Amino acid sequence: MEQIQIIDAKDHVGEVVTIGAWVANKRSSGKIAFLQLRDGTAYFQGVVVKSEVAEEIFQTAKNLNQETSILVTGEIREDSRSKFGYEIGVQNIEVIGESHDYPITPKEHGTDFLMDHRHLWLRSSRQHAIMQIRNELIRASYEFFNKEGFVKIDPPILTGSAPEGTTDLFETNYFDQKAYLSQSGQLYMEAAAMAFGKVFSFGPTFRAEKSKTRRHLIEFWMLEPEMAFMHQEESLEVQEQYVAYLVQSVLDNCDYALHVLKRDRSVLEKYTQLPFPRITYDDAIKLLQENGFEDIEWGDDFGSPHETFIANSFDRPVFILNYPKAIKPFYMKPHPTREDLVICADMIAPEGYGEIIGGSERATDYEYLLEQIRAHGLDENEYSWYLDLRKYGSVPHSGFGLGLERTVTWLAGIEHVREAIPFPRLLNRIYP
Numbered sequence: 001m002e003q004i005q006i007i008d009a010k011d012h013v014g015e016v017v018t019i020g021a022w023v024a025n026k027r028s029s030g031k032i033a034f035l036q037l038r039d040g041t042a043y044f045q046g047v048v049v050k051s052e053v054a055e056e057i058f059q060t061a062k063n064l065n066q067e068t069s070i071l072v073t074g075e076i077r078e079d080s081r082s083k084f085g086y087e088i089g090v091q092n093i094e095v096i097g098e099s100h101d102y103p104i105t106p107k108e109h110g111t112d113f114l115m116d117h118r119h120l121w122l123r124s125s126r127q128h129a130i131m132q133i134r135n136e137l138i139r140a141s142y143e144f145f146n147k148e149g150f151v152k153i154d155p156p157i158l159t160g161s162a163p164e165g166t167t168d169l170f171e172t173n174y175f176d177q178k179a180y181l182s183q184s185g186q187l188y189m190e191a192a193a194m195a196f197g198k199v200f201s202f203g204p205t206f207r208a209e210k211s212k213t214r215r216h217l218i219e220f221w222m223l224e225p226e227m228a229f230m231h232q233e234e235s236l237e238v239q240e241q242y243v244a245y246l247v248q249s250v251l252d253n254c255d256y257a258l259h260v261l262k263r264d265r266s267v268l269e270k271y272t273q274l275p276f277p278r279i280t281y282d283d284a285i286k287l288l289q290e291n292g293f294e295d296i297e298w299g300d301d302f303g304s305p306h307e308t309f310i311a312n313s314f315d316r317p318v319f320i321l322n323y324p325k326a327i328k329p330f331y332m333k334p335h336p337t338r339e340d341l342v343i344c345a346d347m348i349a350p351e352g353y354g355e356i357i358g359g360s361e362r363a364t365d366y367e368y369l370l371e372q373i374r375a376h377g378l379d380e381n382e383y384s385w386y387l388d389l390r391k392y393g394s395v396p397h398s399g400f401g402l403g404l405e406r407t408v409t410w411l412a413g414i415e416h417v418r419e420a421i422p423f424p425r426l427l428n429r430i431y432p
Contacts, residue, residue: 359400
């Protein structure tokens with residue numbers, strides 16, 4: 001007897017197969033039992049008809065508890081009533097692992113309760129769908145960058161310095177000196193770009209920022225490409241092509257997950273239309289001031305309400321270009337005609353999801369960078385290796401970072417970023 005996974009049921013219609021699964025839910029009458037089964041690949045229904053199986057098999061089916069693990073044998077058949085499209089007509093059930101008093105029942109539970117049981121909550125159909133979208137974004141990212149000729153380079157997680165200062169960093173003892181958990185791999189990716197041309201990294205980053213908003217995590221994952229011999233405008237084209245590629249990949253490969261999440265495909269389809277609109281920081285400030293945001297002044301960074309209003313003025317992701325130098329990190333290239341600006345851009349997602357990409361063209365002049373490092377109160381000795389990149393064949397180069405969890409949150413259409421990562425680390429949460 002062939003053992004298959006639920007996701008492959010379409011290839012076995014009319015065949016008798018065995019599937020290892022958990023019982024997500026069940027309902028039964030005197031003559032028939034319906035088992036909602038999951039195996040990690042998908043969910044579908046098992047139908048146990050009393051008159052077609054031995055009495056002990058039907059009684060086993062009726063007595064199955066939520067999350068009991070079983071081996072179920074039966075015939076795969078089409079099921080036009082379900083979105084998945086297939087079910088199994090059960091002939092035999094073998095109980096593998098009993099489950100009693102499973103804490104997450106089909107009733108409503110509070111957020112804290114669900115977060116305390118995150119190790120079990122991941123089994124639910126909604127969380128499963130979100131993680132499927134996350135997985136697809138990771139898969140599609142590797143595919144996109146490999147197709148475009150990028151080399152994956154892994155920057156260190158423990159660093160002796162910080163690309164944006166040490167204010168929001170986790171400090172640790174590194175034998176007889178201080179070290180920090182990385183808040184970005186960018187500086188190291190610049191070094192890698194000088195060796196390989198086009199590179200990208202994917203890994204965890206850490207921000208000790210005491211924020212409780214629905215957009216913030218303490219530990220999150222970033223995709224950080226860096227490109228030698230590339231100016232900002234070319235980088236923006238890569239960014240929008242990449243994001244459109246991610247959206248299309250979710251549309252192509254996550255139909256069932258989008259159905260579970262009730263995500264409107266037609267809304268996502270708009271986000272594949274290029275180019276994305278662009279607005280300068282100057283014009284964004286004017287737009288806000290003309291529409292009731294009297295609190296915002298030139299030189300301020302944008303908060304969530306500001307980003308949401310700007311995004312809602314367009315129907316696709318929008319780039320905000322060239323922010324004030326005073327509110328951006330030291331490594332950004334200065335604007336050629338404005339001393340108060342740097343060449344950078346943030347991509348703001350529509351529907352109120354905020355910034356998903358931050359990027360810039362990098363400063364290439366040794367003396368300028370040294371001056372900026374000093375002006376930001378950073379230790380130039382810690383950055384001597386970074387300055388070396390400007391001494392030995394400096395070239396124009398640009399890069400960006402995409403926050404994976406924010407992108408998952410946006411494309412899945414969910415409210416809070418904490419559901420976009422398997423085990424979220426929040427201001428007051430490090431369990432489980």
